[in-house]
Amino acid sequence: MIQQLLTVEIEQHVEAMFQESGIQRPADLKILTEHPAHPEHGDYSSNIAMLLAKILRKSPLQIAGELQSRMEQNGLVQGLFRKSAAVAPGFLNFYINWDVWANGEYQAPIKRVTPSPKSKVLVEHTSINPNKAAHVGHLRNSCIGDSLSRMLAHAGYEVEVHNYIDDLGNQLADTVVGILHTQTEGSFPRFGDFCWETYAKVNQAYKAQPELVEQRSVVLHAIESGTSNLAWMGALVAERIVREQLDEMKQFGISYDVLVWESSIVRAGFWDTTFELLSKTEMFHKVTEGKLAGCWVLKNLDEGGETPADNQDFQGDKVLVRSNGILTYTAKDIAYHLWKFGLLQNDFVYKKWEDGLWSTAAQGSKKAIGHADMVINVIDYRQQYPQEMVKLALDVLGYEQQASQLKHVSYGVVSLSPDTAAGLGLDTTERKSSYAMSGRQGIGIKVADLLDRMEKVIDAKRSRKAGISSISIAAASIRYYLLKYQLQTEVIFDLEQATEVTGNTGVYLLYAYARANRILDKAKKDDRLQTVEVRFNGNLLEDQEYQLLRHIAYWPETLENATTQLAPSLICHYAFELASLFNHFYSACPVLKGSEESITHRLWITQTVKATLHEALELLGMPTPKRL
The missing domain is CATH 3.30.1360.70 (Arginyl tRNA synthetase N-terminal domain)
Structure with a gap:
């Protein structure tokens, strides 16, 4: 480099x-x-x-x-x-010196570099509640996590991708309550769409019938015990939803190695072992008085264990066991992360979910899963404090090295633009710059609906239907749209903007790649070039060619920076500029016209552009089509 x-x-x-x-x-x-x-x-x-x-x-x-x-x-x-x-x-x-650069190993595609001997990275992403269809905010998480996994694998790490399924949470319980106690009429293409409506209806019903809220506790208790009719119903709802969510993610090239169910963490006794370990430290204790009396709390090292009385969220995150004995999410997450790093004697057993994908289960076989050297969690910025508490627990238990290798990839949430919100029936009279999606209100853009709409837009604008399908182009375009923003940026999702096919879009990148392929295919059929060696000639370098090569030369370090910073948007920016420079080069420097020396020189540049863009597209999880 x-x-x-x-x-x-x-x-x-x-x-x-x-x-x-x-x-x-x-x-x-x-x-x-x-x-x-x-x-x-x-x-x-x-x-x-x-x-x-x-x-x-x-x-x-x-x-x-x-x-x-x-x-x-x-x-x-x-x-x-x-x-x-x-x-x-x-x-x-x-x-x-472009002649030296072109004849060396400094141009794309770069070679993978194997990191340290201990190089297993566990990436957790997606982790959607299994209670309704996924929306575009969930998809941003999945696209980020998948691209990071690709980047790390390319860099030489052994990458294991996990999808955490919260099958013991309030959201699943609410959907079950809704199925049992509300009425949802209509024809739905998928079970997740039916549950989308049902989840919104039960949250409305809670306001009109406060006594119905008690049913949530009944269902929660049942699914946690895992032995009753209600437990089976919850399990069936969750499994059906997860299967639909996974099928949706496949449309975007997103896959996983392991599904980890929260119920498996509880039933495998992870928390019991974790509680015993924490109890041996001075930072974990049972509160005997005040609002938190009876709770087991993890003290904050930076604050000497004092909890701000006016911050309920802050308190809740520090409480690991409530006074009624119920574990908080953070408690289960601490236990889960001890397992991720291979620090617990307890372990899961697994059953095969489908080819290439394993799931934790009540009965199954042992697998060499987990035991990571680095853990990366893709979770939005609102979960920053719980993530810090997990890291604190690792430090408290003396696992400073593991704590330093726990990375939270925080990102901005996806909200709706005023026009898109109005199109969904929201009241936009407040004239806010953006409007939050709300599953409880049934407000949001479902992944399946967005993909269907984008496919129709693509199909209508394609003059020819050669090459890959319109739905593949649509998925790539949506994926690029969600990846191109810096992680901390709140994506104000606008339906019209998201379905554009010109400018800084995924479609623009695919057309540039297909153009390079088309030029090279034409060259293969040109009788003049059958015995000619394609080679670079620095003496022929024109300004557009120089600008293009200069950008290509920066690819290895751009990729390294993107991987080190865990920032896929850097690759998006690079790929868009590369496609733009290539199109300028194509317009100003006819590749297959001119002298033989000029043609072979420009063919070499085109080959190098194709190789570089191919690598970038694959890391972004986008197709590399020969034709569009």
């Missing part, structure tokens, strides 16, 4: 300068290289000379010139750069 090679060499020369001067290097000094905005400033640039000026008591330009001289004498980073320049006020700019 060019940037890494460049940074390492600058580091070596800077270290030598400190040793020669007898001045101690500051511990916080970091050497960074960047991509200049303007090509005239080089393909890479460093401001290290300006950082060193006060320390070495020399002018920045003098230091930059000295570094330039040292690097030129050393072969200017293995010949990868044709020149460097020290410019005021002290930048050191580097210009790639």
